[in-house]
Amino acid sequence: MPYKRWVKDEIDYLISKYNEKSIIAIADDLNRTKDSVFKKAKRLGLTTELKYWTEKELHFLIEKWGKKSVGFIAKELDRSVTSIRKKANELKLGPERIANGEFLTTGDIGYLLNKNPSLVYRWTRDGMIKGRRLGKKKVFQIRPNHFINFLKDHPNKWCANKARVNLIKPYFYYSNRSNVPEWFINKVENDVR
Template identity: 70%
Template sequence: MIYKRWTKEETNYLIFNYSRKSIIAIGANLNRTKDSVFKKAKRLGLTTEMKHWIENEINFLVDKWGKKPADDIAKELNRSILSIKKKAIELKLGPERIANGEFLTTGDIGYLLNKNPGLIYRWIKDGIIKGKCFGKKKTLQTKPDHLIIFLKDYPEKWCANKARIDLIKPYFYYKNRADLPDWFTNKVRKDVYYKNSPTGIL
């Protein structure tokens, strides 16, 4: 029997739905056997009794996701990394690498801005977003500060209504910034007003 490797998307689906759907239903949706789903769930620790989240824990996770590594959040909440990841997926807080990485990939920025990573790649290559190549695969990455500079210098290239603003905001606190800058809040307010305007004109 050929082993079918679990993809990241399948694993996230299992983590999110294990306590919501039956193993049979999950298996049907993933085109996997009941045995395959159960074994994967057991390896992930999903078959053990889960500790319910309280409101203070959820608020802490939402506040710290993007500011602190997931490992540190898990320690402070006295929870496993799996528990933190599962809740982050449920709350749609974004990929873990965004929260933990000092550098952002084209995929990360594409996710934050709701743009095609290929477009982000071209922007970095053209110098619109400052970045550089890392590793043997020459992966283009940029620092959060450079993303913020891009947001400020090229407001016409991103839309607050489409971007994941709640995931972008933590980067303004990356170096202990006290408040969101006026140019950012004004841009968000302008885009929201434009979207809600009957004529689409400010």
């Protein structure tokens, strides 16, 4: 594609929309490539410098993931929501809906316990995990306290060695418990041996 000179209207549009739209959306609006838009934005000083994560920020993210919303974490760290999501994904902290949802799905619990979601679905259907059906697709919504009750009542159905224990611990706080109970700590210690 030959070089296409930027005109004043395009530059004004880029400046006005840069913080509102994605580079790809602006590129589509201006009939330009995303590289062209990014390079022009950089020359105009619209892009921000790369901000490296500090140990303190990483610790805060890990500590708050699962207890606070992504928006809250982003505001506290003075970062974008996208930046928080990308770093959480990079650190394998689990899906956002697990971290910030009022309900869990059988897929979420499957992820947390490292079990097949179909197996978790059967447990829920059979009443081992209390949940409610949602919509015609027969998706279950499970409250965190019902998930915790399942862990306590059915310790033979899950293994702490395989489960994502650090992602499960925040659900004790969701379930109005002030700390991780003794039975959970004992289960983790026994399974690790």
